[in-house]
Amino acid sequence: MTQREFMLDLPLSPVPKHEVLDTGAAVLRGHAAMQATDMLAGIKQIARLSPFRRMTTAGGGMMSVAMTCCGAAGWCSDARGHRYETHDPMTGQSWPALPTAWRAWATDAARLAGYDGFAPDTCLINGYRPGARMGLHQDDDERTDAPVVSVSFGLPAMFQWGGLQRTDPVRRIPLLHGDVVVWGGLSRLVFHGIAALRAGQHPVTGPCRYNLTFRRVW
DNA sequence: TAGTTACA
């Protein structure tokens, strides 16, 4: 049972570096619940090849979220900044393949949210433990003509959805196991993040939250 | 600035 629960509209003001038309993010409550078992098993497989690791940011800080990737491109950050890499710097190998079934599923989820023809070439996998957080940022490293499809599993998290300026007011949206958020166009440049994860126990993931984001990089 | 810390 899928539904677009709500649309978040943005102010039409400053238009940064990209030409854009649409302005919202859609939340599909529980849309990935049926995929949980399969996707979590897939994550385990992927992590055997490219383990979860905590990356460093340009400022020298260490991220609290543990990450890995699959697909043609992997998001990497170190003291020099962040970019996409074709190979996992930790192993020297290509990133694990993006499972075919995941790709098809993400295409469908994007379509439900109003984005036809989404063909992701990567999936970033984030692992959250209690206290882990994702600071406010924009998704401006990928192709701007494709949406981002974000899937949540495990412990609840508080999604922060701000505006085009870092200092814009932030809306807080709880994301639960199986929830999917889709955004594209102008909303790629909306500052967003995840508040520090509250400790807890989830029947499927235990003390963790996992987030998958499907993207088109190349 | 996908970061942490200091201070009002």
Next chain:
DNA sequence: GAGC
């Protein structure tokens, strides 16, 4: 929350 603002500033770096």
